Amino acid sequence: MYNACRMKLSITEENYLKAIFKLSERDNKAVSTNAIARQMQTSAASVTDMLKRLSEKKLLKYTKYKGVTLSEKGGKLSTNLVRKHRLWEVFLVDKLNFRWDEVHEIAEQLEHIDSPDLVNRLDAFLNHPKFDPHGDPIPSADGKFTLRSQQILTEVDHKLPVLVVGVREHSVAFLRHLDELDIHLGQQLEILERYDYDDSIRVRVGDHQQMISSKVARNIFVKINPS
């Protein structure tokens, strides 16, 4: 992965790549200039500029007015950024005792540190984690993501114990709300009853019960409890 694309990019270029990577995760079609501008909190004009530059560096395929898709090179670079970001998040939570809602911004800086050796040693130091503190998969050094069977909490049957394995929302507010509900990765949940009239759900959270809104539940990934 590293040797595949050892060119140094500016932090800005890396951030554009990551934004495009993120935007093309859902559907695999070309990403629009405007979407990137929104994601990067900048103007469409700046995006067009940057797309030209990244296109010249063969990091993406760019057709005027038609948006962009990452090239293989661009994809590998982005994946490596995601790898670094998530490994640093694990470090911050597991070793420095940060909460899961505090780590994103710092990892956003740390992911730009350029040293393959550092990343690999960090990975080893953390015992090769497969998921970050939010349950997102950490790509391996060769760019492979660990897949996992998971579903959204609202789509699970009643009376079926499940384990929390991830979240779909990463905002500080949402994460801290989950903290208050005592919902964290590895927590056992069980849907007890749904109240369709107000979109709320009664769940067992560990050994107590809780009412949660289905808006919250829709952002929690779970897997069937194998125990």
Added chain:
Amino acid sequence: MYNACRMKLSITEENYLKAIFKLSERDNKAVSTNAIARQMQTSAASVTDMLKRLSEKKLLKYTKYKGVTLSEKGGKLSTNLVRKHRLWEVFLVDKLNFRWDEVHEIAEQLEHIDSPDLVNRLDAFLNHPKFDPHGDPIPSADGKFTLRSQQILTEVDHKLPVLVVGVREHSVAFLRHLDELDIHLGQQLEILERYDYDDSIRVRVGDHQQMISSKVARNIFVKINPS
């Protein structure tokens, strides 16, 4: 220290500050434009540009043609950079098992990560180290350096067991040379004989003997062995 100077600087600005800090460590007089240019591997003209900018930000006192001295603000910022650099070096060596000759470049990047909370937690995680892997003191959060009685190896009496506490040279070549001589921080040394005709010294290194050049010895800091 942090609250005293919470302005964000560019990486370049931070590097200039660090360079000036380093150059004013030996003697306390004003640092010349040329000296900074040499240290930063850039032109005198660029330095003049930057000095104006840093001066406007009140980080240093700049008098045309007369060089610069850091202001209190500038001094604190530099000290904090040194603190971060050295803490990260400890992390890299102690936790990620890097050798002492490998860590400078990576720490050079990590020192620019901006998060007081991160630094303080890192400090705690490393058990508040007072010295980095080369024996250089790590300033505390409020900017104080731990002082230590030490002398240069060549200036120690014969037959006096001493402990290695630091190095004056940080080049990769020098550090690896010391590795080959089995000389590392904490190692016990004892000068057995000096050969003035070729400037070499016979020393006891731990439980064996070694010939080392006085050029090497002049770059080793030791303290009298208290045991």
Added chain:
DNA sequence: AATTATTTTTAGGCCAATCTAAAAATATAT
């Protein structure tokens, strides 16, 4: 003190990344 050498600053330009405003292309709606 006058000349020479060195250091430092100024002047002018370049590049990456950004912006706003306007023009061009594409998409939507009647």
Added chain:
DNA sequence: ATATATTTTTAGATTGGCCTAAAAATAATT
């Protein structure tokens, strides 16, 4: 299909950081 709205690109300006070359200030030498 024509008009309107939206998206995207171009044009031109700005800023930080860098450069070279030339001018100005200071230091060293005789």
